[in-house]
Amino acid sequence: MPNKEYTLVNDRYENAVGYSRCGASGLKLPRISLGLWHNFGDVDNQEEALRMIRCAFDHGITHFDLANNYGTPAGSAEVNFGKILQSNFQSHRDEMIISTKAGHLMWPGPYGDGGSRKYMIASLHQSLKRMQLDYVDIFYSHRYDPNTPLEETMGALSDMVKQGKALYVGISKYPVEKAREAYKLLKQNGTPCLINQDRYSILTPQIEDQVLPLASEHGVGCITFSPLAQGLLSDKYLNGIPDDSRAAHSYGFLQKSQITENKIEKIRQLNEIAIHRGQSLAQMALAWCLSSKYVNSVIVGTSSVAQLKENIQALNHLGFSDEELTQIKKLAQ
Numbered sequence: 001m002p003n004k005e006y007t008l009v010n011d012r013y014e015n016a017v018g019y020s021r022c023g024a025s026g027l028k029l030p031r032i033s034l035g036l037w038h039n040f041g042d043v044d045n046q047e048e049a050l051r052m053i054r055c056a057f058d059h060g061i062t063h064f065d066l067a068n069n070y071g072t073p074a075g076s077a078e079v080n081f082g083k084i085l086q087s088n089f090q091s092h093r094d095e096m097i098i099s100t101k102a103g104h105l106m107w108p109g110p111y112g113d114g115g116s117r118k119y120m121i122a123s124l125h126q127s128l129k130r131m132q133l134d135y136v137d138i139f140y141s142h143r144y145d146p147n148t149p150l151e152e153t154m155g156a157l158s159d160m161v162k163q164g165k166a167l168y169v170g171i172s173k174y175p176v177e178k179a180r181e182a183y184k185l186l187k188q189n190g191t192p193c194l195i196n197q198d199r200y201s202i203l204t205p206q207i208e209d210q211v212l213p214l215a216s217e218h219g220v221g222c223i224t225f226s227p228l229a230q231g232l233l234s235d236k237y238l239n240g241i242p243d244d245s246r247a248a249h250s251y252g253f254l255q256k257s258q259i260t261e262n263k264i265e266k267i268r269q270l271n272e273i274a275i276h277r278g279q280s281l282a283q284m285a286l287a288w289c290l291s292s293k294y295v296n297s298v299i300v301g302t303s304s305v306a307q308l309k310e311n312i313q314a315l316n317h318l319g320f321s322d323e324e325l326t327q328i329k330k331l332a333q
Contacts, residue, residue, distance in 0.1 A: 103172070
């Protein structure tokens with residue numbers, strides 16, 4: 001990593017991606033956020049990771065989304081991001097929204113997983129150490145744990161705010177009724193839920209019926225991940241599985257078995273709609289997510305600066321005709 005701070009683009013906020021107020025809070029999120037789920041671990045290209053973070057910030061992307069288990073091996077994304085912060089952006093920390101999460105398996109034994117107070121607080125302390133930070137802006141419960149009372153998990157989140165280890169708290173991938181209960185508990189604790197993070201794309205639109213409206217009803221913002229369905233909603237898979245794609249790797253969450261011929265045919269038809277709109281399929285998929293009145297920001301996980309720049313261009317054409325929306329809805333079924 002370079003040992004002196006990066007010289008930033010001076011007009012990064014004048015030509016930025018745009019910002020949306022997160023729920024009923026005073027916090028604004030960039031319409032596009034950069035996720036470090038993939039491509040920022042020890043197995044990945046560190047120089048390209050650095051270039052992507054620089055490019056994102058130069059375009060006004062101020063929000064960087066992490067979790068304790070991101071990267072291969074788990075935790076390495078936070079370590080690498082912390083190094084980049086220290087060497088390139090140390091004097092710009094207050095311009096950034098940095099989020100992390102705890103909830104999935106992180107270390108062996110009975111205390112390295114779930115939603116217990118023991119695990120949640122220990123995990124955040126470890127994340128802060130890996131990133132060399134005093135606090136994160138948003139700390140999430142990464143998933144609902146049915147084996148831990150929700151009061152305990154939400155109490156741990158609230159205490160991290162009260163101790164100054166996090167400025168805001170959120171939940172991710174919670175069932176609707178548990179989300180409703182979590183919103184109530186956090187409000188009672190004096191630390192209202194800022195944000196709900198969930199999967200959302202043309203191919204996975206399920207949260208729009210209940211999860212998104214419920215969050216809005218409680219003044220909770222919404223940020224979505226996997227808007228490109230881990231790359232399926234791009235031109236990568238129109239002609240099979242390329243060697244440099246996520247599905248070609250032995251690690252990661254997108255596997256070859258998930259890419260059926262029926263799914264590829266739907267992707268091809270969606271690509272035709274995108275071409276008629278003058279967009280790439282990826283750009284249309286991002287625009288579709290952002291067309292929801294409930295979505296404050298979408299998290300993109302890119303593998304190159306070129307890909308990140310292409311995604312940002314989606315903001316140039318966010319509107320959809322009724323005919324386009326009808327066609328897309330049919331293909332999503």
